[in-house]
Structures are given as structure tokens and as C-alpha cells.
Amino acid sequence: MVLQKRLDYGFNGYQVPYTPRATRSARKRCSFKKRAEDNQMCAFDLLATVAGKLLLEKQCTPSSSSTPSDEDQSAVAKEIEQKAMQDKNKQLKVETCDQGSCDRGFFVSDLVSQAHDQKCSLKPPSCQQADAHPGFASVITTSDCSEGFGDQKLVHGKPKNEMGTLASKVEVGPSGYMGYGNCKVEAETNKFMKDESHKTAKVQLGTRADGCSFEDPLVWDGKPPAVSSDSSAKAPLCGDHSPHISFPASQDYVNVVSRDDDENSSGCTHPNTTKRSFRPAPRIGDRRIRKILASKYWKVAPKLKDATLSNTDGDLKTVYHNRNSYYRSIRSERNYPIKKRRLFNCSSVPNYDRKIRSEGICVSPERCINGDVSALCAKMHEVTGASSSVAGSHTSFQSRDSHVKLRIKSFRVPELFIELPETATVGSLKRRVMEAVNAILGGGLRVGVLLQGKKVKDDNKTLLQTGISHDNQKDVLGFSLEPKTSQTPPPLCSGDSPFMLPSNAPQPLARYPPAPGVVHQGTCDAVPELQMANAVNFIESDHDSAPSPTDMSIDKSTKDSKALVTVPAMSVEALAVVPVHRKSKRSEIVQRRIRRPFSVAEVEALVQAVEKLGTGRWRDVKLRAFDNAKHRTYDKWKTLVHTARISPQQRRGEPVPQELLDRVLTAHAYWTQQQAKQQFKQQPETCLLL
DNA sequence: CTTAGGG
DNA sequence: CCCTAAG
Numbered sequence: 112m113v114l115q116k117r118l119d120y121g122f123n124g125y126q127v128p129y130t131p132r133a134t135r136s137a138r139k140r141c142s143f144k145k146r147a148e149d150n151q152m153c154a155f156d157l158l159a160t161v162a163g164k165l166l167l168e169k170q171c172t173p174s175s176s177s178t179p180s181d182e183d184q185s186a187v188a189k190e191i192e193q194k195a196m197q198d199k200n201k202q203l204k205v206e207t208c209d210q211g212s213c214d215r216g217f218f219v220s221d222l223v224s225q226a227h228d229q230k231c232s233l234k235p236p237s238c239q240q241a242d243a244h245p246g247f248a249s250v251i252t253t254s255d256c257s258e259g260f261g262d263q264k265l266v267h268g269k270p271k272n273e274m275g276t277l278a279s280k281v282e283v284g285p286s287g288y289m290g291y292g293n294c295k296v297e298a299e300t301n302k303f304m305k306d307e308s309h310k311t312a313k314v315q316l317g318t319r320a321d322g323c324s325f326e327d328p329l330v331w332d333g334k335p336p337a338v339s340s341d342s343s344a345k346a347p348l349c350g351d352h353s354p355h356i357s358f359p360a361s362q363d364y365v366n367v368v369s370r371d372d373d374e375n376s377s378g379c380t381h382p383n384t385t386k387r388s389f390r391p392a393p394r395i396g397d398r399r400i401r402k403i404l405a406s407k408y409w410k411v412a413p414k415l416k417d418a419t420l421s422n423t424d425g426d427l428k429t430v431y432h433n434r435n436s437y438y439r440s441i442r443s444e445r446n447y448p449i450k451k452r453r454l455f456n457c458s459s460v461p462n463y464d465r466k467i468r469s470e471g472i473c474v475s476p477e478r479c480i481n482g483d484v485s486a487l488c489a490k491m492h493e494v495t496g497a498s499s500s501v502a503g504s505h506t507s508f509q510s511r512d513s514h515v516k517l518r519i520k521s522f523r524v525p526e527l528f529i530e531l532p533e534t535a536t537v538g539s540l541k542r543r544v545m546e547a548v549n550a551i552l553g554g555g556l557r558v559g560v561l562l563q564g565k566k567v568k569d570d571n572k573t574l575l576q577t578g579i580s581h582d583n584q585k586d587v588l589g590f591s592l593e594p595k596t597s598q599t600p601p602p603l604c605s606g607d608s609p610f611m612l613p614s615n616a617p618q619p620l621a622r623y624p625p626a627p628g629v630v631h632q633g634t635c636d637a638v639p640e641l642q643m644a645n646a647v648n649f650i651e652s653d654h655d656s657a658p659s660p661t662d663m664s665i666d667k668s669t670k671d672s673k674a675l676v677t678v679p680a681m682s683v684e685a686l687a688v689v690p691v692h693r694k695s696k697r698s699e700i701v702q703r704r705i706r707r708p709f710s711v712a713e714v715e716a717l718v719q720a721v722e723k724l725g726t727g728r729w730r731d732v733k734l735r736a737f738d739n740a741k742h743r744t745y746d747k748w749k750t751l752v753h754t755a756r757i758s759p760q761q762r763r764g765e766p767v768p769q770e771l772l773d774r775v776l777t778a779h780a781y782w783t784q785q786q787a788k789q790q791f792k793q794q795p796e797t798c799l800l801l
Numbered sequence: 802c803t804t805a806g807g808g
Numbered sequence: 809c810c811c812t813a814a815g
Contacts, residue, residue: 730803745804746809 515574519590527551561589566708568764709747713737714767717747718774726782751775 527547531540560567560577567577579588709717713736720736729745737743754762755772 727804729805742809744809749806 513575515579517588556592559591561591564589566591566765708765709743711765711767711771713743714747714751714771717743717751718771718778721748721782722774722778725785726779727786748775748779752779755779 527544529540529543529547531543535543560579562577562579567579569577716736717732720732724732724735726732726745726748729748732745732748733743751767751772752775754767755775759769
């Protein structure tokens, strides 16, 4: 399995390898967008980068990197420098932080370099004003909040510089939003910081706190005081509100990221955390932030510019105002989405990830564009793969405006059948399970997207085109883990994944449901139940559609495969299908029929039945092959015959093993011949009779 | 209602 | 998968 370190963002709950895409707005605004893309930074990285840049730029960059070409910039740089001078300590800290905290120390340097580059590439300051960004915040904060800083200093007991650093960090991270918040909230914020820089982070971030220790206060979101208080109070609870995005300074970033990873790996999420995280996000996320997130951070550079520019003058005021307005707007926005968010939150996605994800993806729904959506799709796929190790999955789907929010709570581990002698040791059992799991995961998994039970096979379709962009999809969207390899152990079923049903196991072998716990750990409060329910529902819904596993098991081959460690069997296909909500049932009813693709196992059964019974007795064939499946018709046979006749390249959908197709042709030819013979016989008879 | 065939 | 026709 490959866990990606940066999960960055995810959709609701996944770790997704970041694929940089810029929102339209981003593109428009930023000329360097391309650059950003090239860099392909993850959201976190971007954020961090931005923050780093801001900091760096303020202090260092100006002189070193400033792109001389623009006078304005140089002027800005001067200002920045001045500021930097004022906050020498800040600079120091920043650097220190970077180094100390982390892995990403290099990151900083990268950022810097990037920043420089960006600067170079940056357009004249004027362009970015509107968007002005994080840099602004920092700037603003600095100037406006000088007092506040002082307080902070006192509080912390650390030198001003440090405080300043923090502040700056905060500001930066939030994309400036923080700065705003700081100004207002300074006192409160300071308190938090004083008491526990880390804790503060918690309070603000909430989410973070749970999963991880925040080493750096940086993360703090620039909440307005009121908010902060709320968050603190609510912190423990799941935050249903807006995501809190904290932009950490680079360090925080790192931490966060790692956490995500951890969480992901563990598969657990702390609801509380998540919620919190959400809240903050909005605040923090100014438009700018959102943009950043949405754009995936490319815009950072512009921000820097903006920041610089803003710094220059009275711009600060303007900026400040803008922020306020931003803030308000944000707030209002928040309210609107709360429901959705709640849903979102409810989902079991790992909190931490959520934050980030939410940030990355959702933060700026507005900004998200179709393009992003498609990106999301891609991400989703990727994500699934990443999280495949975990078992059952649940997805909550949300869409707002043009974005699609997805959260996969977890993937369910496919059932594993393991047989061990009673005398086997627990250790051997563990190893066995491990082997089985590794076999499944190691084989390579691919993610299947199910919409209303239908597999979405065209990867090139956009979410919008697929119909995933609507809220109503929420209940119908599912993900499945499937073996990449077309290896199809004969009978075990797939797509419909009858395996999921516990009741199905007719097999004598002892079953060791692989760490069932894995699946749900992360869920939020209610979530776990939901998941379970979902799973159940899913199964149920599937049940009618899916061939009864029992039948499947009847097959010799099936048994055999199961007899083994059965890993392969498991891998056969959809390890786990995702969830259909209860509503899905309704929707099913409402929506007519849902497509129920034949699994390889079903095909196998069908072929076997036809081989034995022939093509003229569909009823018997169906009963034999699909047992309870009312919906299964001989249509599949027609399709199979057709499929077998066409070239593999022309085939679509779930790949059917060539071996089966060969059998299909053989059986079809045979029975066709038989029918012909019968007719031939009959005719003569009739003739004779006549 | 079951088969078949076409769309 | 839907619709329809033939048995």
C-alpha cells in the first residue's frame, strides 16, 4: 500500500494525492498559475509555502528576491524590509520554526525560492490588490496589531519577536484572515496563546488538537474573538460549522499533514476535531484563503505580491476593510452551508483530513470550478486507492454550487477467510491475516465509483456529466475497491459483493473478519452507526440484486478458492462497496431500476448453468445461477455472447475473464447446434408425419 | 409467463 | 435495460 504523505486535501475524508488544479478564478487572477501547477504543490504545501513566503518575503525576500523590475515591488519590498526590521525576531522565528519543526524545513527554502520565482513572475502589484492575500493579512496584522503583539509578548513571556512571529505566522497562514482576527481578538487570542500555544491551536483548530499535538501555534486560525470563544467551547463537540482551516505556518503544516497520514492510516477520525476544523476554515479562509486552497495554492505568489503591495501604504486600511467585508461575507456564507457542513461533518471522515480537505476542496466552493470538480474526481480515485487498506467505505456526498464534496469514511476490508488449526498461535493468526490483507492490497487495487449502484466506468467524464455534482447524489454515490488485476478467481463474487454479507458465509472455514474495527474508527459521533447502517443497507439493497453468495459458494471452484486463504477470492472484486444510504433504497424505488452489473462470479455461475442446461431454459438457468435474483435475465447471456465475439479492446465495463468468454462461445455454439439439431429432428418428423 | 430479438 | 413479439 502506498500511503501518501500528503493527503492534503481531501475530500472529505480521504487523503488524496494532490493534483494541482487551478480554479478558474485562480487562473484569471494569477498569471503564474501555470507555475503553480508545475510545482504541483499540495494544498498544504502551498499554504505552508504561502505562509512561508509571506514571512520570508516580508523579512527576507524583499531584498533578496524582490523583483526589481517593478518599482512598486521594490517599494513594497522596502516597506516589507522595514517591517521585517521591526520584527526581526519574527524572521528569526520563522526560520527557526522551519528548521525546528521539520521535515519541511527544506520546504521553506523551496518556498522561498518559489516565492522569488513567483515574484519575478508576478505581475505588477496593482493586479493583485483585490485578491491581496495572505501577505496582507500579515501586513495588516503587523501594523494594526502591533499593540496586540505587545500583549502577546507579555503573555508568552517570550520576546516580542516571538509573538510577533506567531502573529505573523498566524496571519500568513490564514491567508491574512488571521491577521484580521488577531487585531480584533488580540486579547483573547493572546490569552490562548499565552496559556497554551498548543492548546490555543487546539481551541481554534479543534480538530488538530485531537489527533495531534500542535507544536506550533501557527496553525491558529484567524478567528475573530467571538468565534474563537465559540470554537473553544464547542471544540469538544463536533464542529458542524464551517471548517476551520488553519494555515499553519510551515511547521504546522507539516504536523497537520503527518497527522492526516496517521489518521488515515489508522482509519480513525475524531469527529470533534473535524468539526472544529471546519469552523475555523471559514474564518480563516478568506476568500483569499479559499482561493488559495481552491486553486491549490498556486496563487500564493500573487498573494505575496499583494501583500507587499498592501503593505505599502494606506492599503492596509483598505485591506483591512476588505477583510472585514470578507469576514462578514464569509460568515453569512457559513450560515448557509451549515446543514451541508453538518452532513459533512457527520460523516466519519477523518477529522483532520477533513479539515484540510475541506479546505482544499471545499473551502472555497465558490471558487471551485468545474475543472476542479473533475480534478476532484481524479483525486477521489486516487484517494480511494490510498485508503484502500482500510476496509469498508462510506461516502457522504455533498455538492454545493459547483463543487462536489465527497467524503469516504472508510473502506471496508473485504472478508477474509482464513483457516488455521486450533493449535495455531495467535501470532500465526495475525500473520495469516496480515498476509491475506497484504495479498489483497498488494495486488493492486483500483477504485470503482458507483452511482446509484451503477459503475461509472468512464473516467473521463466530469462529475457534472456523471451527475455527481448534485446533492441528491449523496446517497447514491459509492466507491468500491477492486483488484486491479483482472485476475478472477472463479466464482467469488465481485461487484455486488455478496461477501459483505456475514450471513453469506456458508463456508466451513473459520472466518476471521478482518479487523472490522478498522472501518469505522474514524467516524464521527453518529457516524459509525450510520456507516453500519449504510453498510447493511447497502448489502440489503444489493441483496436482491446480487446473487446469493450461497449459491456462489456452492461452486466447487468457489469453495476451493475460499479454502485457501482466500485472499485471492477476496480480491476478486469489489472488496467493499460503498454505501448507499437508506435513502438509496428509496431512490432506487423512485428511480426505477438500478443497474446491477454482473460480477465475474455471476458470469461464472451463468456460464456454468448454461453449459449444463443450455440456452433454451432460461428460467432454470437463472434459478440455478442467480437464485434469488429476479432481475437477472438472460440478457446477460446475450451480452456475453456479444462480448465474447468482439475484440477485447471493444469491450467495456467490468472485464470478463477470457476464459469465461471462451466458455460462453463454446456453450453458445454447442447449444445453438443442439437447438438446430432438435429443429432438424423435429422437421423431419413433421415431414414424416405430414 | 417465458423466450427471443431488437433497440 | 427496455420493449415487444411469439409461443
